[in-house]
Amino acid sequence: MEKIGVYVCHCGTNIAGTVDVQEVAEWAAARLKHRGVVVGREYKFMCSSLGQELIEKDIKELGLTRVVVAACSPHLHENTFRTACKRAGLNPYLCELVSIREQVSWVHTDKDMATAKAMAVVSGGVERVLHHEALEPLKVSIHPDTLVVGGGIAGIQAALEIADAGYKVYLVEREPSIGGHMAQFDKTFPTLDCAACILTPKMVQAGTHPNIELLTWSEVEKVDGYVGNFSVTIRKKSRYVKTDLCTGCGICWEKCPKKVVDDVFEAGMGTRKAIYTPFAQAVPRYPVIDRANCTYYIKGTCKACEKFCPTSAIDFNQEDEIITVNVGNIVLATGYETFDAHRMAQYGYGRLPNVLTSIEFERMCNASGPTNGEILLRDGKSKPKAVGIVHCVGSRDKNYNEYCSVICCMQGLKFAHLVHERTGAEVYNFYIDMRTPFKGYEEFYQRVLEEGTHFIRGKVAEINDAPRTPEEQGKLIAQVEDTLVGVQMRIPLDMVILSVALEPRHDAKETAKRFGLSCSADGWFIEKHPKLDPVATMTEGILIAGCVQGPKDIPASVAQGAAAAARALGKIHAKEIALEPVRASVIEEKCSGCRICNGLCPFNAISFHEERMVTEINAALCQGCGTCVAACPAGAITGTGFSNEQIFAQIEGLLLLNVGEEPVPA
Amino acid sequence: MNNNETFDPVIIGFTCNWCSYRAADLAGTSRTKYPHNIRLIRLMCSGRLDPTFVFKALANGADGVMITGCHPGECHYLEQNYKALRRFHLLRRTLKGLGVEPERVKLVWASAAEGKKFATEVGSFVEEIRALGPLNWYRSNGRSPDDSGPTSHEPAPDLKEVPA
Structure with a gap:
């Protein structure tokens, strides 16, 4: 008969606070004795080295042949306890970790109920472990x-x-x-x-x-x-450029007659040609032809790039x-991608020309950007005298994204410094909380404070261009409450920079799935x-x-x-x-060759042997989902680690208490 | 156990290793409370769910079974949750034929990020089962629980009465 050891973890008070661990351990040793449980112990931290040694000692001294640990999620410590078993000479797959923390103590409050459920979970583990097999990874x-x-x-x-x-x-x-x-x-x-x-x-x-x-x-x-x-x-x-011939000399984009607004790299602030590299230091240097905007593809004539290319690298038919x-x-x-500021209509982005997003402002500041690094209003010549920086646009906001975008506070400080340095304008940072952790960040905040930037704690309610006083004439007005002082303010500005949230890529879900x-x-x-x-x-x-x-x-x-x-x-x-050796395999003697399973595998691990008239499973391709195991009408497919016997036994174990609770007269 | 107010149902939940089991883990780590009535079994995929598991659970004293898996289109094994969906519909029909309320079996999609949803679904399912009342299938089958496999071995004499 198998000898099972049951170990119940306190996890400090994480489990012991809600589950009577001692009662569970004692109950398992007494009530599950007839199932082979020879020892039931509880310990403060089973995952600690002392806890693991406890198991190892019992395996050696009591000759345990199976181990059940009732502790946290197997996703956390399954490997820990398997390794402990292995050290003591027991096959690691003869150990079962059942979760009484994530599934019991942390989600329930009633101690009696939680203790009873922990017992059921342990009982399920004991029944299941009896059907475990010694496996090799x-x-x-x-x-x-x-x-x-x-x-x-x-x-x-x-x-x-x-x-x-x-x-x-x-x-x-x-x-x-x-x-x-x-x-x-x-x-x-x-x-x-x-x-x-x-x-x-x-x-x-x-x-x-x-x-x-x-x-x-x-x-x-x-x-x-x-x-x-x-x-x-x-x-x-296809780039429509032969990269083996192209030298990246740049004549093609110099000669290309078609100017296109660059929405990607320049964030709409600058232009590029229809044949382009996104920026001067691009790696690799080979350009691409933007087929949607290229005159040749639209009108059928032009080919200026081809005419001037010194190495004949242009190939309009490339596929x-x-x-x-x-x-x-x-x-x-x-x-990531940045939050679309149009979604917050109260800030007037898209309607008010001098409301910019942080990425647009980055491009404007950049020495190789559309204004050669000059901070200018949209008229292209005047410098702003007052600039507002709005933090948390699309972040920390239940309507858009609840999370903090992490970078915006420091980015806002950086912008404040750059505006100061390059224009001498008054700068207003509208923040909810200033967050400047990490090395050198707080010091930078102090520096910008000393430079005279105004910090106003409050979420900007609205940016508009409707003046109420002569000073507001021709200005953007930020309507905001300074929540530290408790007063409503209207601040006239020339330029507003929206610190837009970082968001997952629009196709992140498809990428994740892929x-x-x-x-x-x-x-x-x-x-x-x-x-x-x-x-x-x-x-x-x-x-x-x-x-x-x-x-x-x-x-x-x-x-x-x-x-x-x-x-x-x-x-x-x-x-x-x-x-993990979780794989399906076919017991040939039981297989009737019905081929029901054949169409179920998305990994093409199942094939039919025409001569022997049986189905075969390729272990290297099998991912272990078990769908074929569930489908086989003859029970000819087994799934290691998740066999029918194991699941049936676990169901019986889990339900032991409520069946046992009220014995039915024979 | 005689009226629905004091009836404390027992539910077996089947979870997928990649999504709903992790949703249950997340409910735990974020301390989201839900009723104690559910006991979980981890499978690698909802596609592993053999309908006989459900019958076994109901026959052994469960009042309801919750099957959980990845959202359609998000299966870790590409498409096996669709097979679980097909089996689920067949299962409900079979249960109805056997005279068992098909509502005793519920299918829930929960991603690894949906700890809260998992907890809420457990809560509402417990109430649904409570409204249906106990199933008592092992009794109505005329079977004593003591002849259903491993649990049949002689119970320890000092058996303690423990609430379900």
Whole structure:
């Protein structure tokens, strides 16, 4: 007969505060004795080394053959207790961790009820563990190449770290150049480094690194496979430029007669040509033809670029190219988009010309931007005398996004400093709370305070152009309550900058689905653990870095890029990874060859053996969902770890108490 | 146990490892309270749900079964939750044929981010089952719980009365 040990964790008071752990342990030892429970113990922290030693000692001394731990979610500590069993010589898969914290003590308040439910949960675990099998983890090899999606600072950092370690990286970017949002900025807080000065060397490094294959103007279409062995289909959109011939000399965009408003890089503040690179330091230097705006594609004549190209690199008939790459790990660093300020009509964006978004202002400040770095009103010549910066536009607002966009306070301070420095104008920061954590940020805040920027604590109610007094004539008026003083104010301004929220990419959901990830309610990708595993995801082999995980500033994005790279490198270096042996397999003698299961597998793991007339399952392709197991009318398919016997036993165990509660007369 | 006000139903919940189980975890970590009546079983996917699991649960004393999975289009295994959906409809029809209220089985989609939704759904389902009253299937089957498998072994003599 099996010998089972039951261990109930207090988790400090997290569990013991709501569940009578001692009663549960004693009950299991007494009431489940006939099921093989030989010992029931409770301990303050089962996951501590002393707690684990308790299990190890019992395995050795009492000869336990199964272990049930009632503690937290298996997503947190299943591995901890399996490893403890393994150390004591017990197959790790003969251990069952049942959750009485997330599923009992943290969600219930009545102690008697919670204790009774904990007993039921333990009983379910005991019945289930009796049907566990000794298993060996599946070992799969790790392909040494890595795919990084998104060429912003987080993606660039991840790609460089991996490439520097000596492994190949495919860096995919959907715009014509890498650089991301950081390339659009002028200065970076709190040091006021010029963004281009610190970013462009990294871009060049990524562009010339022998281990990095840049795939710009490209998008991932499909991802197949699993950790270590992904096969990724990438669409290289046609640039209509032969990159092997193009030297990036720039004659084509100089000669192109068609000017187009650049809504992407210049945020609508400047223009580009129909054949273009988004900015002067673009990496790679090859241009793309914007087919929707190119005169040749519209009217059938022009071809100025082709005529002047010294290397005959223009190819109007180029078609999209589909390539497939095999990689072992994937880093997603697809970043963010900014909140559409039109949605807050009270701020007049789109109607009042001198109301700008933060990205538009960044472009205006940038020395290589549309005004060569001069801060000017929309008339293109006059400098503002009073500038208002509105914080939290679309963030910390139940109507739009409840979260804090993290960067706006520091960005607002940076703008205040730049306006001061370049125009001498009065600057008003309208904030809800000033948030300046991290190194050097608070000091920067003090500096801007000393420069004489006005700080008004209050959410701006409205920006309008309806004057009530002669001073307000021709001005924008910010209607705001200074909540520290408790007075309503009308502040006349020449320019208003809206610190717009960072939002998930509009297609974040589709991207998540393509890579098998999930999004939070806000739309950011969900990490494996918010504190202890911020760059891993629930899908093994897929890592996330930068703003795709949530709003963050440049230092944090770089740190995550490097962290994701370290994670990928660890796996590449280990050459193989152990996977949960949760797989389906066919018991041939039971298979009638009915083929009901054949159409159910989305991973093509199920095939039919025509000669033997039985179904076969390819363990390497099987992902372990168990849909075929549930469908087989003959019960010929078993799913390790989640067999029918295990589930049936767990149901019986969970319901033991209420059946036992009121014995039925025979 | 005789009238619906004091009736404390027992519900078995099947959860998907990737979404609803994590929603339950999230409800826990954010301390969102819900009734104690539900006991969860983790599956890798709602597609693993064999309808016999539901019958087994009802036959062994559960008053209701909640099946949970990823939202349509968000299945971790691409499309297996649609198979769960098909089975769910078939299951309800079969239950009706057997004279059991089909409302005793409920299908809920909950993503890993929806801890609150998970808790709310449990709360409302408990009330729905409470309104339906106890199922007592194992009794009406004329079966004693003591001949239904592992639990049949002699119970310990000092068996304590524990509330469900």
